[in-house]
Amino acid sequence: MNKKIRCIHYLNQFFGQVGAEEEANFPLVFKEGPVGPGTVLERALGSEGDIIGTIISGDNYFVENKDAALREIEIILEKFKPNLVIAGPAFGAGRYGLACAEVCRLVQKKGISAVTSMSTDNPGVIEHGRELFIFPIDGVTSMKPTLEKVLEFGKRLVLGGTIGRAKEEGYMPRGIRVAGTAKEVGYKRAVDMLVKKLRGESFKTEIPVILPNKVNPAKAIKDLSKAKIALITTCGLIPKGNPDNQVSRDPDRYHSYSVEGMTQLETGKWEAFHSGYFCDIATNEPNYIVPLRQIKVLESQNMVGSVHPTIYSLAGVNGAVANAIEIGRGLAAELKEAKVDGVLLTAA
Numbered sequence: 001m002n003k004k005i006r007c008i009h010y011l012n013q014f015f016g017q018v019g020a021e022e023e024a025n026f027p028l029v030f031k032e033g034p035v036g037p038g039t040v041l042e043r044a045l046g047s048e049g050d051i052i053g054t055i056i057s058g059d060n061y062f063v064e065n066k067d068a069a070l071r072e073i074e075i076i077l078e079k080f081k082p083n084l085v086i087a088g089p090a091f092g093a094g095r096y097g098l099a100c101a102e103v104c105r106l107v108q109k110k111g112i113s114a115v116t117s118m119s120t121d122n123p124g125v126i127e128h129g130r131e132l133f134i135f136p137i138d139g140v141t142s143m144k145p146t147l148e149k150v151l152e153f154g155k156r157l158v159l160g161g162t163i164g165r166a167k168e169e170g171y172m173p174r175g176i177r178v179a180g181t182a183k184e185v186g187y188k189r190a191v192d193m194l195v196k197k198l199r200g201e202s203f204k205t206e207i208p209v210i211l212p213n214k215v216n217p218a219k220a221i222k223d224l225s226k227a228k229i230a231l232i233t234t235c236g237l238i239p240k241g242n243p244d245n246q247v248s249r250d251p252d253r254y255h256s257y258s259v260e261g262m263t264q265l266e267t268g269k270w271e272a273f274h275s276g277y278f279c280d281i282a283t284n285e286p287n288y289i290v291p292l293r294q295i296k297v298l299e300s301q302n303m304v305g306s307v308h309p310t311i312y313s314l315a316g317v318n319g320a321v322a323n324a325i326e327i328g329r330g331l332a333a334e335l336k337e338a339k340v341d342g343v344l345l346t347a348a
Contacts, residue, residue: 003159005049007151008080009038010087010103012096016056021278024095026058028072030080040147041086048155052080055103059095062102069099070106077110084154089117089137089146090124092318093276097124104132113157115150115171121321125172133157134172227341230308232331234316234347235282235289236274237265248275251314252323254331260309264293276317277348289346308340316347 013023015036034042034051042051055073062069077085085107087100101124104114108131117135118124125134133153137146149170156163166173182189189206196203221227237257238246244255259265265286272282272289287293290311298304312331319327335343 003083005045005084005155005158006080006082007041007045007049007051007084007086007154008053008055008076008082009034009041009051010055010057010085010100011036011038012062012090012093012099013056013058015088016054018056018058021276022280024058024060024278025064026056027061028055028057028069030055030076037089037143037147040144041151044148044151049084052082057099059093059099062099063095066102070102073103073106074110077107077112082112083158085112085114086147086150086154087114087116089135089143089150090119090122091137091140092119092122094123097122098127100124101128101132101134104128108132113154115154115157117146117150119318120172129172130174130176132174135170136172221342224304224342225302226305228306228308228339229295229304230310230312230335230338230340230343231290231292231295232312232343232345233290234314234345235277236272236279236315236348237282237286237290237311237313238271238273240269240271242271242273246273246313246315248273248315249317249319250323251316251319251327254312254314254327256310256312256334258309259292259307259311262292263296265290274315274317274348276315289348291344291346295344305341308335308338310338 013026014020017036018026030053032053035054035056038051038054045051053076055076057069085104087103088096090097090100097118100116100118104116105128107114115133115135116124117137119138120136135146135150135153137143153169153171155161163169165178193203193205236246236248238244238255239257246255267284267286270283270286272279272286282289290313292307292311295304295307299307314327
């Protein structure tokens with residue numbers, strides 16, 4: 001057990017202390033030693049090893065140049081020869097989560113141990129959750145204990161320690177079944193569960209059933225020239241100054257704004273307020289995220305019957321599924337009452 005841990009940490013531009021969303025196109029770089037949250041890992045490692053370096057990449061840069069970014073990382077791995085790579089935590093950030101997942105996939109293909117952390121509904125989990133060891137994380141306040149847990153798990157991967165089931169270790173289930181022996185035979189366990197159910201007592205099934213939410217699509221609009229179309233955005237459009245106190249993430253309601261008599265959204269009167277992308281472009285041209293000008297042209301050409309005089313806005317980043325369902329129900333009821341035939345939804 002004298003093997004030293006040589007760990008490389010992957011971070012995005014924000015946690016890599018480069019900048020916020022305005023630096024999302026920051027090219028991939030390697031810095032020796034820990035950066036930002038990597039200092040937590042360094043302290044936790046103590047004399048057992050080192051954070052030999054940190055890979056930092058802008059979220060946009062990675063997802064838009066994935067193949068090139070992975071080639072750069074491959075060169076770094078060959079040069080510095082880590083035996084452990086930790087990515088993130090990415091929390092609910094979709095681009096960051098996907099990047100962490102892709103980095104870990106590459107690392108594992110190279111025979112190097114890899115662990116990451118992100119929210120359970122992050123796209124990185126949805127895309128690659130079955131392939132990786134991913135530890136769930138909630139808010140930023142849980143970063144330190146989560147990183148320590150990730151590191152402890154990663155050390156055992158490197159040193160060859162026993163890896164238990166997801167429920168025991170704390171990582172997200174990967175859908176892998178392992179043979180084992182239960183204390184009671186199957187029929188007795190089944191009857192015990194049935195009795196508890198009939199009594200109204202709590203019980204836990206051995207085969208969790210997770211049913212996906214299904215939404216039946218509406219029928220296609222037969223004739224757009226007679227249709228009433230509404231504009232909705234999850235890109236966080238707000239009137240200048242944010243008079244309604246719209247939030248930039250984690251929305252629990254939508255906001256409605258009248259555009260009666262307008263043919264476009266005027267620059268200077270609107271802005272974008274969203275924590276998931278660089279907002280300056282949309283602030284300088286609000287029709288970019290709510291294409292009122294464009295759809296009004298279609299209306300004038302009789303290609304669209306009419307445009308609903310109210311637009312709807314929220315910042316969709318990191319939204320809870322339960323809140324999203326309630327927001328959708330409220331919007332649907334309002335649109336139905338207004339006899340809207342179709343919706344043009346723009347998202348970041």
